[in-house]
Amino acid sequence: MCGIAGLFHVGTPKPVDPARVRQMTDTLAHRGPDGSGVWTAQGVGLGHRRLSIIDLEGSPQPMHSSDGRATIVFNGEIYNFAELRRELAGLGAVFRTDGDTEVILAAWQKWGPDCLRRLNGMFAFALYDHGDRTLFLARDRLGVKPLFTAQLSDGSFAFASELKGLLAHPLLRRDIDPRAVEDYLAWGYVPDHRSILKGVEKLGAGHYRLLRHDAEPARPVQWWDVDFSKRHSGSEADLSAQLLHHLREGVTSRMVSDVPLGAFLSGGVDSSSVVALMAENSGAPVNTCSIGFDVAALDETSHAQRVAALFSTDHRERIVDPDDFGAVDSLAAMFDEPFADASALPTLRVCELARENVTVALSGDGADEAFAGYRRQVFHAREEQVRGLLPQGLRGPVFGTLGKVWPKADWAPRFLRAKSTFQSLASDGDEGYARGLSALAPEQRGLLYTGEMRRALGEYTAEQPFLELMRDAPARSGLDRAQYADLKFWLPGDILTKVDRTSMAVSLEAREPLLDHRLIEFAAGLPHRSRIRGRQGKYLLKHTMERYLPDDILYRPKMGFVTxxxxxxxxxxxxxxxxxxxxxxxxxxxxxxxxxxxxxxxxxxxxxxxxxxxxxxxxxxxxxxxxxxxxx
Known part of the structure; x- marks a missing residue:
């Protein structure tokens, strides 16, 4: 895992000052404490900070291809690099290292942008082709690894793994975008389609961008998407067998490492499933770690201990004071942009604990999005049934009125807190899901805004891009559209941003085996009954893992990190x-x-x-x- 940064001149290829690139990469030292490098040529400069994981001594970056025609800086891991290396060697490629970086260079030279479809991994990279004089920027399918970009006033194009890398350049404008504030207050983070600063962009998940010296920067191209519009056929036993195959592939492919490797273990379904499959594939005890709280209602350590004992892992845990608010300023520094998911605090603490013993840790992130494990998805599926029975002409007036008059009873038992449900049912499914996912509804944000802010926003609301995403989704049902939006909007903007920044802050590589794209594509085609059955989400995943895990782990209520x-x-x-x-x-x-x-x-x-x-x-x-x- 690494940090990358660089500059590319559009128009006249001016000289690039290596010191400027080094200044940008030095702000990313936490992402790569094991080495650094800068390479410049007329009109281009690439910088790199390295956290050594594979081929510890043999793959310094920036790396040049064996024929000197391409140069790359790369952040991430390519899990199928060994298979690709054998294929490319058979096609005449020459390799001088044993790592995955050189494989990307050879794949680019053989297949161009189509090389991305052959890569199984998490990545963000910048590759300069000396012959075509082009810069190729690419980001992995799900957006595990970040990439920020900006057009500077001198005509240069800058990029970096984190916003702080761009902030190190004196020509970057620091003007706050009011629309980003609206987005942030709606969702609790600044989504990938926006940045807190005007003029700064994030390369979208599953997108690439090709830049030339003699042309204006081309817009990003989407090279991957997930399709919810098709359904798998076959019995439940057949689907379960296929799912287990994909789960095993996702886990085992991410266990390749030349440094100590472990796993986060909360005791929930997802992390426990990952640990179970790691133990199945490992001859040595798996390193696991978890954190707990000294408040029983927040603590899951007993569940984690049970799973650790079941698979004889080398388990470590630490009890964290729930009043651990001292890291607030540190969090602001890690994220650069405002980020309000309070679970970032315990996530940071478990990353710190893991880093004491390992350099790579596998997590259970992604299963809720892929298999409909969030309570909001289960509620949405049930609300869609109601919408299917009652026409909008009836639902709107009835539930709209109830939503207005029903009190906002935060203190009441959950079944009495129906205001948001009524408001959701008064809307169409997409609007209802957006309301359920938002941190602050439009009317709540409106109460906070001054007249100046309302004028700055005009007709824009944060829900607009989200609703466009849902309505254009390759999907057949409301649940499909909700999961699609979670994978494309919530996952990269909140979950993966949280894990990337907190893990990289302590120089830990976090890997997400449940986000293997083959597993995600398979999950998208599951019938509804394989995702939600009754009030139970992630049905097929839990059913499949019954051979490994006890029912009180698989079917207990979901907790998550609570702050x-x-x-x-x-x-x-x-x-x-x-x-x-x-x-x-x-x-x-x-x-x-x-x-x-x-x-x-x-x-x-x-x-x-x-x-x-x-x-x-x-x-x-x-x-x-x-x-x-x-x-x-």
Missing amino acids: PVAQWFRGPLAGEARQVAKSGALAASGWLDSSRMATLAEDHISGRSDNSRVLWQLMMLERSLGRLSARV
Whole structure:
């Protein structure tokens, strides 16, 4: 795993200062503490920071092809590189190293952009072709590895693994994009179609971009997509056998490493499944780690211990104080953009624990998106049944009225908190799912905005790109469209961003075997009954893993990493909650109503309502804007 950065001149190929590229890559040292390199030529410069995983001594970067006609900087892992190497060698390619980087170079020279379809892995890379004088930027199918880009005022095109790599360049504009603030307040993160800074873009998951010195930068090209419009046939036993095959391939392919390897183990279905298949494929005990809390309602360590004992893993755990809010400023520095998923804190802690013993850790991320494991997906499928029975002409007025008059009872038992369900049923399925996924609904955001912000946004709302994605999805049902949006929008923007930044902050490579693209493509074709049965999501996955895991692991309620933000803002962070309304960075923006923010804080501290989520969002936004302005 690594960090990459570089510059490419469009128009007149000017000389590139190696010191400038090195300055950009030095900000990414945490991504690659084991080595660094810079290469420049007329009009192009490539920089690299290396975390050694495969071919520890033999694959320094930037790397040149054996014939000197191409140069690459690469972040990620290609899991099928050995098979590709044998194929390419049979076609005449010459290799000087034993790693995967040189395989990408040879694949490019043989197949051009089509080489991407042959790569099984997580990656973001920049490849300069000396003959065509082109720069080829590419990102993996699901967006596991990030890539930020920007057009600079001198005509150069800059790229980096993290925003901080671009911020190291003095010509990058630091103008905040109001639409990114709208997106952030809606979702809790800045999605991949936007950046917090105007003029900065993220290369989308499953996209590439080809740039030439003598032409304006071409728009990104989508080279992969997932198709939910087809259905597999066959018995449940046949589908289960196929699923197990894909699961095994995903796990075993990600166990190749020249450094110590382990796994995160929460005791939930997904991480336990990964550990079970790792143990099946390993002659030595699997290294596993988990964190727990000293609050019983938040703690899963007993489940993790049971799975560890079942597979005789070398297990380590650490109890973390749930009042672990001291890393807030560190999180803002890791993410650069505002990021409000509070589970980033425990994710960072488990990465720190893993890094004490291993350099690579496998995770269970991706199964909820692929197999319909989120409660919101199960609810959405049931709501779609209601929509199918009642016409919109009836649903809209009835449920719309109920949604308006029903109290927002945060304190009540879940079955009495029906306001959001009524609001969702009053809308069409796509709009209802967007509302259910959002951190703050449009009307809640509107209460926070000043007139200046409303004018800056015009007719734009954060839901528009999300709804376009759902409505254009290659899908047959509402559940298909919801899962498609989760894989294309939520997964890269929230889950994979969280894991990438927290793992890379401690120089740990995290691998996601349940995001093997063959597994994702198979899961997309499963019948509904193989995904959701009754109130149970991930049905076929759980059924398939019954041969490995006990029922009380497979079928217990989902927990996930829980951070007690609500308690923090009524206790040790109450002062922070009040300070948000007085924040210099937020006040200077002119976008948010200070009196409204103050009311939110006081209502939460007094216990009149639970405003913890929006207060956390505002606090992380304030921290992020403060850091960005400090860089100017």
